[in-house]
Amino acid sequence: xxxxILIKNLENAGxxxxxxxxxxDIYTNGNIQLVVPRHKELNEITAKQIIKKAGI
Numbered sequence: 001x002x003x004x005i006l007i008k009n010l011e012n013a014g015x016x017x018x019x020x021x022x023x024x025d026i027y028t029n030g031n032i033q034l035v036v037p038r039h040k041e042l043n044e045i046t047a048k049q050i051i052k053k054a055g056i
Contacts (some may be wrong), residue, residue: 001041001042001044001047002037002040002041002042003036003037003040003042004037006036006042006047006050006051007027007036009051009053009056010034010036010050010056012053013029013054013056014031014056015027015029015034016028016029018033022036023034023037023038024037024054025038027047028038029045029054032053032054032055033055034050034053034054035050038049
């Protein structure tokens with residue numbers, strides 16, 4: 001999955017960028033914090049885990 005598609009889905013679900021990490025970004029909705037790697041393409045398993053944690 002492309003990183004930009006995942007980020008759009010997170011932002012549509014109410015998440016926003018909290019801060020930049022070393023090789024990843026932290027997104028939050030106020031309750032849940034998600035770590036999103038900074039790669040153009042994300043592994044399918046990683047993308048599914050992030051989506052599951054977000055509750056989308």
